[in-house]
Amino acid sequence: MQNPAKVRGIFSSIAARYDLANHLLSGGLDFLWRARAVRMVDKWHPHSVLDLATGSGDLALAMQKAMTQAHIIGADFCLPMLQIAARKKLSPLVVADGTNLPFADNSFDAVTVAFGLRNMESWPGALREISRVLRPGGHLLLLDFSMPRPPLDAAYRLYLHRILPRFAGLLTGHRAGYEYLGESIEAFPSGKAMLDLLGSADFSAPHAHPLAAGIVSIYTAEKPSIP
Numbered sequence: 001m002q003n004p005a006k007v008r009g010i011f012s013s014i015a016a017r018y019d020l021a022n023h024l025l026s027g028g029l030d031f032l033w034r035a036r037a038v039r040m041v042d043k044w045h046p047h048s049v050l051d052l053a054t055g056s057g058d059l060a061l062a063m064q065k066a067m068t069q070a071h072i073i074g075a076d077f078c079l080p081m082l083q084i085a086a087r088k089k090l091s092p093l094v095v096a097d098g099t100n101l102p103f104a105d106n107s108f109d110a111v112t113v114a115f116g117l118r119n120m121e122s123w124p125g126a127l128r129e130i131s132r133v134l135r136p137g138g139h140l141l142l143l144d145f146s147m148p149r150p151p152l153d154a155a156y157r158l159y160l161h162r163i164l165p166r167f168a169g170l171l172t173g174h175r176a177g178y179e180y181l182g183e184s185i186e187a188f189p190s191g192k193a194m195l196d197l198l199g200s201a202d203f204s205a206p207h208a209h210p211l212a213a214g215i216v217s218i219y220t221a222e223k224p225s226i227p
């Protein structure tokens with residue numbers, strides 16, 4: 001659970017270099033993670049998709065390219081991030097807070113959130129709001145960092161807290177933003193804990209798909225057809 005003003009401030013200050021930092025820090029793996037997410041969403045054949053916390057828009061753009069029949073809306077509460085997405089011609093874009101969305105109940109066939117839920121003030125609150133805007137039987141896909149299992153977790157912690165902030169600080173000029181990244185990854189539910197959180201938010205059929213030795217996971221779940 002995060003402070004929204006702090007989170008918006010961090011993303012406002014790193015927006016201009018966000019994409020570059022992402023690609024370099026993941027060694028380009030972020031393209032593969034998104035491509036995997038797009039393939040999963042595509043299998044649901046959605047007509048309407050909300051990409052929440054769309055940021056600079058890369059997941060929404062990848063979906064738009066692969067799923068030409070689908071109507072994709074990008075939403076984020078940080079204007080400088082959306083301005084980067086707008087420069088890439090992503091449209092429509094909506095300034096919106098994930099915990100209080102300006103959409104009617106049952107509006108979307110699918111909601112995607114890549115590296116976004118972790119940054120929200122209330123994870124259960126955001127999941128409730130996502131469920132509200134999803135139609136019954138609609139699908140949720142979360143893509144986010146997770147903690148690998150022992151013994152890899154120790155090396156990953158060293159990278160997260162010692163190496164990443166220094167390197168990303170040099171790249172973006174905002175070391176504090178990447179100190180926050182490591183802290184937020186540690187605090188975020190991972191694996192079974194995320195499946196439990198999805199279950200407690202009344203999503204059905206929660207599944208975890210760990211990628212890259214577990215440093216990233218895709219979680220999928222459904223809004224039950226009959227409440």
Ligand SMILES: C[S@@+](CC[C@H](N)C(=O)[O-])C[C@H]1O[C@@H](n2cnc3c(N)ncnc32)[C@H](O)[C@@H]1O
Pocket residue numbers: 004007008011052053054055056057058059075076077078081096097098099113114115116119120121
């Ligand atoms: C790490 S970026 C992810 C951007 C993009 N989805 C991606 O995969 O590159 C996290 C994004 O979440 C947005 N965000 C954080 N909290 C939010 C909230 N409560 N409502 C909407 N967007 C939020 C931030 O503004 C930021 O653009």
